[in-house]
Amino acid sequence: MARLAQRMLEQAATELQPLVAAFNQMLSLLEMGYHQLSQVSADMAHDLRTPISTLIGQTEVALSQTRRVGDYQALLGSNYEELDRLAKMIDNMLFLAKAEDASQAMDLQDIDLAQLGEKLQDYFDGMAEEQSMRLEMTLHGELRADPQLLQRALANLMANALRYGDRDSTVRVFNQGNSLMVENQGSPLIAEQQARIFERFWRADASRHQGSSGLGLSIVRSIMRLHQGRCEVHSEDGVNRFTLRFPSVGCGH
Structure with a gap:
């Protein structure tokens, strides 16, 4: 060394x-x-x-x-x-x-986002109720991606939004074209937190990580890299928005 x-x-x-x-x-x-x-x-x-x-x-x-x-x-x-x-x-x-292996094979398909949204809402409604929160799912159209990886990335963002969001608030999941967004109302993320939040094992609020390994968001980043896309976070006026930006044309195997 x-x-x-x-x-x-x-x-x-x-x-x-x-x-x-x-x-x-x-x-x-x-x-x-x-x-x-x-x-x-x-x-x-x-x-x-x-x-x-x-x-x-x-x-x-x-x-x-x-x-x-x-x-x-x-x-x-x-x-x-x-x-x-x-x-x-x-x-x-x-x-x-x-x-980490860029040659990992992916099963790219045209995914019905509304159907995926219904599946995730059924799964997370119970967690939202436990947190005294609501889920607002407005996904529509199709997106070319690996179904299992897309579901995992979106589920990780939703779990994160429910874990750190304010009680009696709403988590919104929606899309604009090939970009998927998950929003919650909660403690604002400062610039340093936004820069590091997708790192492995890093947590913005260590006091509220019960049951969390600190790997969920780094998995989201890895999934987006496999799709040749990117993930972003934006925090303003008490709203934290995580965005998954997929390429307009699906990446190859």
Whole structure:
């Protein structure tokens, strides 16, 4: 790692200066990639340690003395929730690892957005009710994309909007042409938060991330890259809008 921080002196012959500059740029990219990998590994270890520590601690307490059947049932229920959280985290990590491969095959189809909206509304109505929030779904037309990946990206944005939105407010899901938008009313995101919100394991509000691995929005970004599109966030006047912009012509396999 120490050698990655070193650079070649650019006081070389004129004909060698472009080569030296290109070599130094390559070292800079490698150094940045190393730091990012180290940070992701540290974040991953931290996020995995919490549910594992909970599982070990609760099991040790239960085994310290004989318990009633109801106590064991409660323990199993709690352990199941932690194991389910671990499984989802691992699934998300594996998805992100696969998404780094640009050659990953995608099943591009013309998707009926209204039908997709109905499916997602049925799934999220319960969560919205628990949060004392409402869902307003106004998707229409068709969009060329991978059905499973599009559903996952949109579902992640909706879950995020419901998790961090104000109670007694409305989450709006709509589209304008090939762009899909998810809006909620909540705490405004400052410029730094908007710049980092799609990074792995990064959370705008760490105090409200219960059940969240911090990977949902980075998965959205990976899905949009696979489609050769992009994702954006805009926060103004108490409204946070996440936008998925798909290319006008579907990308190839």
